[in-house]
Amino acid sequence: MDELLAKATHGVDPGAPGAFVTIFMSLMRLVPWGQLILWQVVFIVVGALLGWWRGRFWATVLASLLVGPFGWAVPFLPRPQAGPPPLPGSKKP
Numbered sequence: 001m002d003e004l005l006a007k008a009t010h011g012v013d014p015g016a017p018g019a020f021v022t023i024f025m026s027l028m029r030l031v032p033w034g035q036l037i038l039w040q041v042v043f044i045v046v047g048a049l050l051g052w053w054r055g056r057f058w059a060t061v062l063a064s065l066l067v068g069p070f071g072w073a074v075p076f077l078p079r080p081q082a083g084p085p086p087l088p089g090s091k092k093p
Contacts, residue, residue, distance in 0.1 A: 004030060043068045050075050
C-alpha cells in the first residue's frame with residue numbers, strides 16, 4: 001500500500017491547491033481499466049445467457065451490470081406475484 005501511495009504522490013506537494021486532484025488522477029492511472037471493463041462485459045454476457053434461458057433477460061442483464069456475477073442469481077429468484085396475495089379465509093386460491 002505504501003508503494004502505491006508513493007507512486008501516486010511522487011512529485012506532488014500535498015499542500016498545493018490542486019494536490020487532491022493530482023493524486024486522485026495518479027491513482028486512477030494505476031487501475032487496470034482494460035481488464036476491469038473486459039470482466040464486466042463477461043459478467044453481463046453470462047448474465048444475459050442465464051436470463052434468456054430462464055426468461056428474465058433484462059432483469060439479469062441489469063443486475064449483472066450493477067453487481068457483476070452476483071446478478072446471476074436474479075433469474076433463479078421467485079418472480080413477484082401479479083397483485084396482492086389473497087386474504088385469509090377468502091375463497092380465491
